Amino acid sequence: MATWRAGDVAGHAACWHLQPYSRVLISTADGKFLDVPPALLIAPSAAMGQGGTSVNTNYQMRIAGHSAWVSHEEESTARNGQKSYSTELRLLEKLDGQWKLVGQSIHLHNR
Numbered sequence: 001m002a003t004w005r006a007g008d009v010a011g012h013a014a015c016w017h018l019q020p021y022s023r024v025l026i027s028t029a030d031g032k033f034l035d036v037p038p039a040l041l042i043a044p045s046a047a048m049g050q051g052g053t054s055v056n057t058n059y060q061m062r063i064a065g066h067s068a069w070v071s072h073e074e075e076s077t078a079r080n081g082q083k084s085y086s087t088e089l090r091l092l093e094k095l096d097g098q099w100k101l102v103g104q105s106i107h108l109h110n111r
Contacts, residue, residue: 005052013042017100029108051079066094085111
């Protein structure tokens with residue numbers, strides 16, 4: 001997300017509405033699994049704001065009332081030019097008329 005790459009803590013936190021069932025699950029390209037505490041997304045560590053860019057493709061989504069999911073493929077380019085690839089799934093809920101993230105799953109892979 002652009003807010004994460006830019007180090008925009010307030011902007012990134014505003015995208016989220018943590019729920020008791022919120023989860024952030026990440027699988028790395030080398031086969032590791034991370035269960036990231038969702039609270040880190042609204043009060044992140046120093047890892048936030050490393051810059052770079054990304055291109056997202058192959059969007060798929062499902063909206064049902066006040067719940068939705070969206071998935072996409074992502075090609076990320078770090079500031080040093082290194083590329084990484086992921087398939088991402090985000091879970092959203094509409095709260096007070098605005099869509100907010102309540103969970104996400106990121107799966108890094110080799111192309």
